[in-house]
Amino acid sequence: MRPVVAALAGVLTVGLLSGCGQGAGNAEGALQIGVMLFNTDLPAYAPLTAGIKAKADELGVQVDIQNGQLDPARQAQLVQQFVTQRKDAIVISASDADAIVPAVRQANAANIPVLGVTNDIGDGAQRLTYVGSDNVAFGEILARGALEATRPDAKVAVILGALGTTSERERTEGIEKFVAAHPGMQIIAKQSANWDNAQALKVGQDLLSKYPPGTLDAIICEGPEGAAAAKYAASAGRTDVKFIVGDTSQDVMAQLEAGTITATAFQNFFDQGGTALQYAVDAASGKEGDVPQPDAYAPIDLYTVADVAKIPANSLF
Known part of the structure; x- marks a missing residue:
């Protein structure tokens, strides 16, 4: 269990009362979700990104997906940019779990919900949940x-x-x-x-x-x-x-x-992308209680040739 998660409920409550979720996104009538992926050039991030975009279209929210280019400094800057832009929630897949912590703390201070996807966030910062495999x-x-x-x-x-x-x-x-x-x-x-x-x-x-x-x-x-x-x-x-x-x-x-x-x-990256976006929207909408915490582990299976027919096309890259 992550000890910071329990404290996050209070942080989110304060944020909702003080205007969290009332940033640029709501001013335009749609929630704004920032997504920082540590390297969108990795093939596995194609179905993950597709899942995020499909869920965003389904829910009618705007999603800003940024490429961290495998550079921890750039990844921190992108998260800081999301904070400055007052995104309603931030989804992060960092190349270095510990290096991203200071930037996540800035989001915490701004009462913006943060979630991890595929790669977790290190101790010392608050994130609502982690979506991905154990x-x-x-x-x-x-x-x-x-x-x-x-x-x-x-x-x-x-x-x-x-x-x-x-x-x-x-x-x-x-x-x-x-x-x-x-x-x-x-x-x-x-x-x-x-x-x-x-x-x-x-x-x-x-x-x-x-x-x-x-x-x-x-x-x-x-x-x-x-x-x-x-x-x-x-x-x-x-x-x-x-x-x-x-x-x-x-x-x-x-x-x-x-x-x-x-x-x-x-593991199904398409489903993980959609799930992370859904939970980000829930958190930004004041329904963080609907989000599994501290982790939302995705199913993992050992597949052999006998299992090929089980693999959905949208998960492939």
């Missing part, structure tokens, strides 16, 4: 997929996401937690690919070169960029190494069907 559980699911696809004494390598992001830190924690609970398993290598396809391919090539057949059972990639490494492994005849990847892109789904990827941890 990333520790996500990491555990990935490690379970590796165990089920290989053997009890499996040797695994992990391709990490961007170091310092909430999802990277917590997914790594989950993987390590699962492995620690299964003493036969062993993590023999970890390296970041920064959620980037080209970097993941290079890391995968390096791992397969370093660990010949019989010395590596599985590669766990915390994001969908592991598809690039999996495709290379198949072309190089390294079918001895099983690939388990986080999140489900079109390429990942195609490789599930082809058998080059064994399993994927699936």
